[in-house]
Amino acid sequence: MKIFIDSGNLKEIESLVPLGIIDGITTNPSLMAKEGGDYKEILKKICGIVKGPTSAEVVATEASEMIREGRELAALDDHIVVKVPFTREGVKACKALSSEGKKVNVTLIFSAAQALLAAKVGATFVSPFVGRLDDISTSGMNLIQEIVEIFENYQFTTEVLVASTRSPMHIVEAARLGADICTCPASLIEQLFKHPLTDIGLEKFLKDWEKAQAARV
Ligand code: E4P
Numbered sequence: 001m002k003i004f005i006d007s008g009n010l011k012e013i014e015s016l017v018p019l020g021i022i023d024g025i026t027t028n029p030s031l032m033a034k035e036g037g038d039y040k041e042i043l044k045k046i047c048g049i050v051k052g053p054t055s056a057e058v059v060a061t062e063a064s065e066m067i068r069e070g071r072e073l074a075a076l077d078d079h080i081v082v083k084v085p086f087t088r089e090g091v092k093a094c095k096a097l098s099s100e101g102k103k104v105n106v107t108l109i110f111s112a113a114q115a116l117l118a119a120k121v122g123a124t125f126v127s128p129f130v131g132r133l134d135d136i137s138t139s140g141m142n143l144i145q146e147i148v149e150i151f152e153n154y155q156f157t158t159e160v161l162v163a164s165t166r167s168p169m170h171i172v173e174a175a176r177l178g179a180d181i182c183t184c185p186a187s188l189i190e191q192l193f194k195h196p197l198t199d200i201g202l203e204k205f206l207k208d209w210e211k212a213q214a215a216r217v
Contacts, residue, residue: 001174002180002181002182003021003023003171003181003182003183003189004022004024004025004052004055004181004182004184005022005026005184005185005186006025006026006028006031006185007185007186008035008042009034010035010042012186013025013046015186016186021189022050023052024050024053024055024181026083026127026183027043027054027055027056028055028083028107029057040073044077047077047080050079051079053079054080055105056080056082056083057085057107058073058082058093061085063090063092063093066084066090070082070084081104081124081125082097082102082104082105083107084104084106085108086108086114091118092121098121098123104122104123104125105127105161106118106125106127107163108127109126109127109129109147110132112143112147114126115158119150119154123158124158127163128144128160128161128162128163129164130144130170131166131170133164140170144162144173145177147160148179159180159181160181161181161182161183162174162183163183165182165184165188168188168191
């Protein structure tokens with residue numbers, strides 16, 4: 001399963017990419033609004049660091065404007081994936097942009113029916129938001145299972161990009177269900193490294209080694 005960073009923060013991205021576990025990036029208007037500087041320049045820098053799919057979201061709400069914005073974003077770098085919200089206009093824009101060969105991530109997916117429609121118009125990725133569903137007492141992971149099953153039934157090439165992840169269990173469950181990608185905030189990726197038994201085990205190994213070295217002199 002691929003792991004993307006859900007962030008527009010260059011420092012976070014620069015600290016995680018050298019680990020070798022990052023396959024791409026997702027941004028959204030809320031994340032980019034937190035960053036200073038020029039939106040497009042930041043996106044170009046992110047693409048240069050990650051060298052993988054980098055989702056950049058349009059802010060227009062009408063299809064022709066989304067298409068115009070999407071073309072502009074896609075022209076920034078070959079790694080840009082145009083992100084459009086799942087609306088009637090977003091679906092039209094996805095159809096047009098994907099027909100031109102541009103990669104499109106259809107976001108704000110909260111039902112399997114929405115994912116099916118996005119796949120039908122050639123989305124490269126669909127982004128179901130698991131955490132926001134869990135927040136309203138609905139299982140985000142059930143949605144992932146449904147979408148994975150539907151895409152397998154019809155051999156859609158659209159990838160399931162699990163978004164709005166909040167805990168390591170979201171990542172593990174997404175991987176067990178066969179989701180293609182999880183996008184995670186940097187803090188969540190850091191959590192994936194942690195296990196107290198690893199820390200205790202390493203401390204003991206190093207102490208035992210030091211003791212043995214000291215006994216030899
Ligand atoms: C996905 O592409 C979105 O940027 C993101 O995962 C939303 O997460 P949130 O629900 O924590 O804001």
